[in-house]
């Protein structure tokens with residue numbers, strides 16, 4: 001009753017009712033025949049991952065910081081998840097920090113790392129020009145606070161050359177951040193070599209591993225990185241859950257403060273179902289990675305064969321790349337028009353990165369690779385996943401060809 005008096009009665013005509021109406025609308029879409037080719041944006045959660053998570057919502061609901069029995073069961077689940085992730089990336093358990101996702105892990109690594117390095121008189125940060133917005137945002141914030149930030153250019157193929165970092169790095173450089181795999185082009189960056197350069201000059205090296213984790217097996221030790229981020233929903237796990245690996249001995253400042261969770265470095269009641277789901281999804285992903293990559297390669301090949309009759313189509317990015325990410329330039333076709341026309345026919349693709357596609361700004365990644373603004377507006381990203389089939393690849397290609405031809409005529 002007290003709540004009702006202070007906050008008003010929320011049981012009347014209210015937003016919840018409208019949301020229910022929306023729910024109905026959206027579940028209908030599930031039943032439509034859709035070909036989802038936007039796995040770099042997110043992936044559908046695996047049902048078996050949901051099964052692992054379910055007990056941790058209503059039954060084992062404890063706060064992992066509570067010392068009583070129900071809390072301890074939550075702690076056990078979190079410990080298991082942490083041990084699982086640590087083993088899979090070649091880290092120690094106390095080097096794995098759970099976050100609310102890739103964005104928070106990226107923000108934390110760059111800002112927390114830069115702050116800690118400033119204590120040592122190092123106020124220069126180096127990031128690549130093709131980083132995800134979660135990293136670029138952190139760079140902008142640091143610039144406003146008086147750090148100097150250098151953005152490394154990439155070559156036409158879309159990767160950062162070691163010599164470019166060699167030239168940019170100074171004794172004042174505290175942190176270098178270059179992603180493992182670019183989310184728009186799928187181009188794999190030479191992270192190991194870059195990390196070595198950073199280390200030799202006394203700078204921390206951070207890599208955004210969000211796009212790499214679903215497709216590339218790695219050990220943080222072999223990579224030689226100080227920090228690495230990844231996110232559960234890019235490998236068929238739940239959204240809103242991620243990891244920041246921080247090597248033992250590396251000091252970074254906290255980013256989310258309040259509670260003493262995550263070894264006192266990341267406050268906030270632990271998302272127990274989330275971390276359970278993350279670990280399960282990552283385990284499944286690593287177990288099936290080679291087979292999935294092989295399958296994805298075939299699907300992408302079927303798609304490319306299917307569109308081979310189209311002229312004026314080129315692939316952006318070169319060198320080592322993920323098998324399932326195709327960044328295509330379709331001459332004479334506006335990418336947003338193409339996206340919506342394909343969507344009407346049930347084919348889901350992307351323009352640039354999902355986060356920026358609400359706006360019509362051309363992709364900063366493609367511009368950094370030397371494309372003009374006009375060229376960048378002719379580019380789309382198609383990203384396949386292990387849940388796609390070769391038939392879907394072929395069918396999507398057929399629709400793609402027809403749609404491009406009709407847009408060109410128009």
Ligand SMILES: *Cc1c(COP(=O)(O)O)cnc(C)c1O
Nearest residue numbers: 101102103132134183210211231
């Ligand atoms: C998706 C993505 C992120 C953001 O991760 P969220 O968990 O969605 O916040 C960061 N970096 C890259 C490369 C990504 O692809």
